[in-house]
Amino acid sequence: MPTPSLDALPIRSLTLRDLTACADLSEDRGWSREERKWGLLLAAGRGHGIDAPDGGLAAACVVTEYGPREQPSLAAVGMVLVAERHSRQGLGRRLMRHVLEEAGTTPLTLHATPLGRPLYEELGFKVTGQAEMVRGHFVPSGRTDVLTRTATADDLPAILRLDAEVFGMDRTHIVTRLPAFADQLRVAEKDGRIIGYAAAWPNMHTHVVGPLIARDTATAQALIASLAAHTNRPLRTDIDVRHGALLDWVKEHGLSPVAFNAVMTHGITELPGDWSRRFAPVTVAAA
Numbered sequence: 011m012p013t014p015s016l017d018a019l020p021i022r023s024l025t026l027r028d029l030t031a032c033a034d035l036s037e038d039r040g041w042s043r044e045e046r047k048w049g050l051l052l053a054a055g056r057g058h059g060i061d062a063p064d065g066g067l068a069a070a071c072v073v074t075e076y077g078p079r080e081q082p083s084l085a086a087v088g089m090v091l092v093a094e095r096h097s098r099q100g101l102g103r104r105l106m107r108h109v110l111e112e113a114g115t116t117p118l119t120l121h122a123t124p125l126g127r128p129l130y131e132e133l134g135f136k137v138t139g140q141a142e143m144v145r146g147h148f149v150p151s152g153r154t155d156v157l158t159r160t161a162t163a164d165d166l167p168a169i170l171r172l173d174a175e176v177f178g179m180d181r182t183h184i185v186t187r188l189p190a191f192a193d194q195l196r197v198a199e200k201d202g203r204i205i206g207y208a209a210a211w212p213n214m215h216t217h218v219v220g221p222l223i224a225r226d227t228a229t230a231q232a233l234i235a236s237l238a239a240h241t242n243r244p245l246r247t248d249i250d251v252r253h254g255a256l257l258d259w260v261k262e263h264g265l266s267p268v269a270f271n272a273v274m275t276h277g278i279t280e281l282p283g284d285w286s287r288r289f290a291p292v293t294v295a296a297a
Contacts, residue, residue: 016060016068016099021108024057024070032057035067035091042214047293048072050191051089054183055296058108060101068093069101073109074296075116077179084179084282085113087120088295102126106133110276117277121248121294123269130274138280139273141294142257145216145246148238149264156232161195161207168204169197176223178283184292193217196236198229208233209292210241219247222290227255230289234260247290256289 024032029052033043051057055074062068071090077083087109092101110118110133121141122130131137161169166186174180188195192209194217199205206224210217219237224230230253238245245265249257250273261267271294275281281297291297 016096016101017104019060019063019068021058021060021105024052024059024072026052028052028057028059028067028070031067032059032070032089035070035093036089038066038093039091041091044213046191046211047213047295048089050184050187050293051295054187055086058105060105062093062096064095066093068096069105071105071109072295073113074184076177076181076297082116084278084297085116085118086295086297087118088293088297090120090126102129103133106130110134113277115277117275119273119275119278119281119297121271121291121297122274123271127272127274133276135274135276136279137272138275139285140251141248141271141273141291142251143246143248143268143271144257144260144265145244145268146265147244148234148260150235150239151263154228154232154235156198156229157200158196158198158232158236161189161197163189165197165204165207169207172204172207173221173223176284176287178281184296188292194237194240196233198224198233205229206233206287208237210237210245212243213246215243216246217241217243218293219245220290221288221292222247222249223287224289225287227253227259230256231259235263248294249290250285250288252285253289 051072059070075082192211
């Protein structure tokens, strides 16, 4: 039987049953397997994939929608991957065109590596910002006047209200998964009111800090320091470059630059919400 053309291979929905295949695809491209992150994205978002004729996935991506279920206000595209043996054959472009078609009038956003950026620009995405990934063992110093503590179940309504205000739309389906997904979920408060929150979740040998929502830089610093105080792993996070003071501070405290990703949008000229209080995403794969 002849091998079917890659152009003829259908694009199908991915589910949690495809978790191992998605992790295998990540590993095939030299990425970490990141099974925990794939699990979150496949549970909270919609996966799209193309099965390879010789087994496994030839390509995959995940779209995470925000806002009303009937008419999302924004969708984030992430984990766009094509197997090495099927690269440079148009699968990534075909998958992205499928995502654009399904999105209709819903605006899209993504974080693009330098390798992926030309494709996204070809498809009409525009660069609207930049994030810098930093990683390393945090070196504590000094005290802070900002009070932080472990979040409790009673904090969830306040966290959801703050998150929606800062992000500009409802993210309940992501935020409510954080207590089970993350190893730590902490809040900052003043006068009994929550002014920031952050999570640290395990990804291979690091703890990823995200989301990081805070009233100001000092609050963001206190949350990072409090997360670092409760782990022996290196920290990793992706910080909006407009928060230069925070980037300088984390580098002074042991984290080193790793890479820059372009924040891109399709259908809108800038992301909604209050960027001044949005320091880092839960993951760049879900904005």
